[in-house]
Structures are given as structure tokens and as C-alpha cells.
Amino acid sequence: MITCQKNSFNLDPGVHYLNNAYRGPQLRSSEEAGIASIIRQRNPFQFKPMDFFEGLDSIRISFGKLVNCQASAVAVMPSTSYGFTSVLNNLKAKPNSKAIVVKDEFPSGYFAIARWAKENQATIETISPDPNEITLGESWNKNLLEAIDSNTAVVLLSSVHWMNGVKFDLKAIGAKCKEMGASFIVDGTQSVGAMPIDVQECQIDALICATYKWLLGPYSLTIAFIGEKFYSGTPLEESWMNRNNARDFGKLSEYEDKYINGAARFTVGEASNFILLPMLQASLDQILEWTPAAIQDYAKRLNSPLLQFIKKIGGNSEEEPYLAQHLFAPQLPAAINPEVLKQELEKNSVYVSTRGKYLRVSVNIYNEKEDIDALMHVIGQQLSSV
Numbered sequence: 001m002i003t004c005q006k007n008s009f010n011l012d013p014g015v016h017y018l019n020n021a022y023r024g025p026q027l028r029s030s031e032e033a034g035i036a037s038i039i040r041q042r043n044p045f046q047f048k049p050m051d052f053f054e055g056l057d058s059i060r061i062s063f064g065k066l067v068n069c070q071a072s073a074v075a076v077m078p079s080t081s082y083g084f085t086s087v088l089n090n091l092k093a094k095p096n097s098k099a100i101v102v103k104d105e106f107p108s109g110y111f112a113i114a115r116w117a118k119e120n121q122a123t124i125e126t127i128s129p130d131p132n133e134i135t136l137g138e139s140w141n142k143n144l145l146e147a148i149d150s151n152t153a154v155v156l157l158s159s160v161h162w163m164n165g166v167k168f169d170l171k172a173i174g175a176k177c178k179e180m181g182a183s184f185i186v187d188g189t190q191s192v193g194a195m196p197i198d199v200q201e202c203q204i205d206a207l208i209c210a211t212y213k214w215l216l217g218p219y220s221l222t223i224a225f226i227g228e229k230f231y232s233g234t235p236l237e238e239s240w241m242n243r244n245n246a247r248d249f250g251k252l253s254e255y256e257d258k259y260i261n262g263a264a265r266f267t268v269g270e271a272s273n274f275i276l277l278p279m280l281q282a283s284l285d286q287i288l289e290w291t292p293a294a295i296q297d298y299a300k301r302l303n304s305p306l307l308q309f310i311k312k313i314g315g316n317s318e319e320e321p322y323l324a325q326h327l328f329a330p331q332l333p334a335a336i337n338p339e340v341l342k343q344e345l346e347k348n349s350v351y352v353s354t355r356g357k358y359l360r361v362s363v364n365i366y367n368e369k370e371d372i373d374a375l376m377h378v379i380g381q382q383l384s385s386v
């Protein structure tokens with residue numbers, strides 16, 4: 001059973017950081033890799049042509065292990081918005097098609113779908129949970145599954161809702177998409193790294209993940225699984241690095257028509273970022289060693305007293321199987337104003353987020369009992385002051 005790994009990070013002492021969903025803290029190993037890479041830039045003559053590719057190759061192998069795909073199915077990009085547009089540009093719609101999204105989807109996914117719908121004369125169906133339910137997950141998943149029909153061209157959603165942490169049943173949704181001939185695009189930003197995912201089992205066509213949250217990577221790197229249906233697609237741009245002859249620097253102007261097989265054509269130009277990639281590699285190595293399953297289990301053990309406390313004070317939280325243990329938004333008693341509570345928490349060095357009406361709590365392997373105790377303490381104080 002994995003124990004707290006706070007020593008692997010450089011978080012300031014005395015801080016209760018319950019906000020990994022905002023941004024993951026930097027691993028010591030990732031920081032060291034970044035510093036070493038900056039120093040390495042002093043002497044460009046030390047960089048060999050293969051250095052432009054080997055870092056990327058290795059990242060693609062590691063991410064493939066994390067989500068169960070071949071390295072050739074992995075592309076590297078600057079942002080999730082880049083990833084969504086890259087794949088959606090290559091999905092053509094039949095007449096009367098619709099796209100399905102969930103209510104309050106993250107804007108990078110939503111705007112990409114909105115553009116796709118406009119360009120393809122398709123409609124967007126936004127799925128919500130039933131109103132007035134105490135928990136959201138069951139009806140939200142049910143409504144989503146019912147909405148996927150033979151007119152559905154594409155379903156795009158976050159595996160774990162970024163605002164409230166509701167978990168979507170990717171296996172059931174993927175199966176329904178396949179049955180109906182719809183493409184299934186998943187934003188893994190708020191789950192991949194902290195929760196196991198298998199793109200084959202869930203029949204996902206594209207899984208796009210910003211790395212600066214649960215992958216503990218640097219900002220400005222997104223990594224994606226892109227499935228076979230896109231392998232004859234047109235990328236957003238034409239990087240020389242994605243052509244078959246790219247590794248032979250002497251022949252680059254023998255312009256090669258063929259892209260490297262698989263997802264590589266969607267990799268952004270200059271993706272071999274010599275500083276950020278080694279940082280991400282260190283993070284992926286660490287996550288693969290800890291394993292997402294162990295991180296999820298750790299979060300569950302840590303949260304259990306908090307979830308009991310929330311119930312005891314008259315609040316509520318999502319229930320299994322729709323509860324993501326690393327990211328959730330407890331419903332607090334109505335007397336508590338989430339914004340006021342957040343300010344009070346910050347005065348006590350407890351960091352969470354408010355997203356809409358939700359107070360979003362997100363925990364990872366560096367959190368400890370003291371962090372949860374500090375959160376409960378301030379909530380208790382707020383309750384007694386109203």
C-alpha cells in the first residue's frame with residue numbers, strides 16, 4: 001500500500017495544497033531534469049540529430065504504457081485545444097448529425113465542438129444530470145448513454161468533470177459510441193495520471209491530456225492518444241519532423257510525401273522541446289512507478305474522513321461508482337457560501353478552487369491527513385460562525 005510521497009515534491013512547508021486540479025506541483029525529479037536540461041543548452045554542439053527525436057520517442061512509449069496503446073498512437077502538442085481541433089478537423093458529418101457534450105464542459109473542448117458543428121451543419125446536444133437529484137453521476141451517465149443514437153457523429157467529454165469531479169463511465173459510453181458509429185473523444189486532463197484508463201477497453205478514438213495537472217508535467221505540453229481512424233487525416237500544420245525522412249538531416253530537402261505512420265503527423269512543430277520534455281519524462285517515470293491505481297487508492301483512504309464529515313454536517317458528496325477520489329466537489333450545507341469559505345481557507349493556507357457553485361477539492365499523493373484536517377477545521381469554523 002503506497003504511503004504519502006510528499007518528499008518527492010518541493011511544496012512550501014505549512015501549505016495545505018488541495019488543488020491539484022488547478023495545477024500539479026512540480027516533482028523534485030522533474031525540476032532536476034529541467035535544470036539539467038537548461039544547463040545542457042549552453043553547448044549546442046553537444047546536440048546530435050537523434051536528440052531531436054529520442055526524447056519524443058521515449059515520452060510516447062511512457063504515455064502508451066499509461067493508457068495502454070502503442071507509442072506510434074501518441075502525439076505531442078502544446079494544448080488540449082490543439083488536440084481537439086486536430087482530430088475534429090478530420091471528422092466529416094452526415095446530414096442531420098449531432099455532437100454530444102456534457103453540461104459545462106471545459107471551454108477548450110466545447111469551442112472545438114462548436115466550430116466543428118458550425119462547419120458541418122450539425123447540432124450540439126448538451127447532456128445534464130436530472131435536476132433536483134442529490135448526486136449527479138447516476139442520472140448524468142444514464143442520460144448520456146440514452147442520447148447516443150445513430151445520428152450521433154461524435155461524443156466529446158472529460159473523463160472526470162473538471163468542475164465537480166463526476167466520473168463518466170467511459171467503458172459503457174465507448175461501447176455505445178461504437179454500436180452507433182459515433183467517434184469518442186475524451187479529455188483526460190483531469191484524470192489521466194491519477195486514475196487508471198485503458199483506451200482499448202473504453203474504445204476511445206482520441207484521448208487528449210494537458211500534462212500540468214495529474215501528469216505532474218510542465219505547462220504548455222499536452223499528450224494525446226490518437227486512434228487509427230485519424231491516420232489518413234490532415235494535421236493542423238506541416239512539421240518537417242513528422243515526415244518519414246526526418247531523421248536523415250542530409251536529405252531533408254528531398255521533400256518526402258509520406259508522414260510517419262500512426263499519430264505522429266499530429267505532433268506539433270518543434271515538439272522536441274529540450275527543457276520541457278525531460279521534465280515530463282521524469283514525471284511520467286514517477287507516475288508509472290507509483291501507478292495511477294495506487295494514487296487513486298491513496299486518495300480514497302485520505303478522503304474517507306472528509307466525506308464522512310461532510311455527511312455529518314448535513315452536506316453531501318457524489319457516490320461510487322461516479323465519485324472520482326482525487327477530484328470532487330462536496331455539497332456543503334446551504335448556510336456556507338463557497339466563495340467566503342475559500343477566502344477563509346486561504347487565510348489558513350488551505351488551497352482549493354471554486355468553479356461555478358462548486359467548491360472543488362483535489363488531492364494527490366503528496367497530501368496527508370493534516371491537509372484534510374485543516375480543511376475540515378475551517379469548514380467547521382465557518383458553520384459555527386453562521
Ligand SMILES: Cc1ncc(COP(=O)(O)O)c(C=O)c1O
Nearest residue numbers: 079080081106108158162189210
Ligand atoms: C478538463 C480540462 N481540459 C483542458 C484544460 C486545459 O486546456 P488547454 O490545454 O486547452 O489550455 C483544463 C484546464 O483547467 C481542464 O480542466
